[in-house]
Amino acid sequence: MDYPLLNLFWTMLWLFLWILWFFLLFKVITDIFRSHDLGGWGKAGWTIFVILLPYIGVLVYLIARGKSMGNRDRALAMEAESNFQDYIRKAAGTEGQDAGPRHVDELARLADLKNSGAISEDEFRAAKNKLLA
Numbered sequence: 538m539d540y541p542l543l544n545l546f547w548t549m550l551w552l553f554l555w556i557l558w559f560f561l562l563f564k565v566i567t568d569i570f571r572s573h574d575l576g577g578w579g580k581a582g583w584t585i586f587v588i589l590l591p592y593i594g595v596l597v598y599l600i601a602r603g604k605s606m607g608n609r610d611r612a613l614a615m616e617a618e619s620n621f622q623d624y625i626r627k628a629a630g631t632e633g634q635d636a637g638p639r640h641v642d643e644l645a646r647l648a649d650l651k652n653s654g655a656i657s658e659d660e661f662r663a664a665k666n667k668l669l670a
Contacts, residue, residue, distance in 0.1 A: 568606045
């Protein structure tokens with residue numbers, strides 16, 4: 538009861554900033570080790586600089602290498618998305634089938650025919666079961 542509400546908000550703000558700082562510190566350290574354009578000595582130097590002088594080290598790192606840090610994150614995200622899309626194509630069975638219609642394309646065509654009213658629901662189910670068998 539002797540801890541005012543404003544002090545509680547102030548404490549929560551400092552706790553949030555402290556957690557944010559550690560997140561930024563770990564993000565910079567992982568970026569140092571993920572960087573392919575730095576050699577071993579460069580990585581060691583940046584790591585020592587960031588650990589011994591954390592506030593100055595992180596700010597200098599963000600100023601000096603912040604743009605390339607964003608580019609590495611973007612490249613990693615695009616690579617993950619590409620791998621995911623390749624997995625979907627492989628799982629759907631559309632990879633490497635140049636001859637004949639693909640199952641996914643054929644199912645889409647059947648769905649379009651059903652939606653336009655050209656075939657009935659029973660005909661759609663029968664054709665779908667034949668295609669997937």
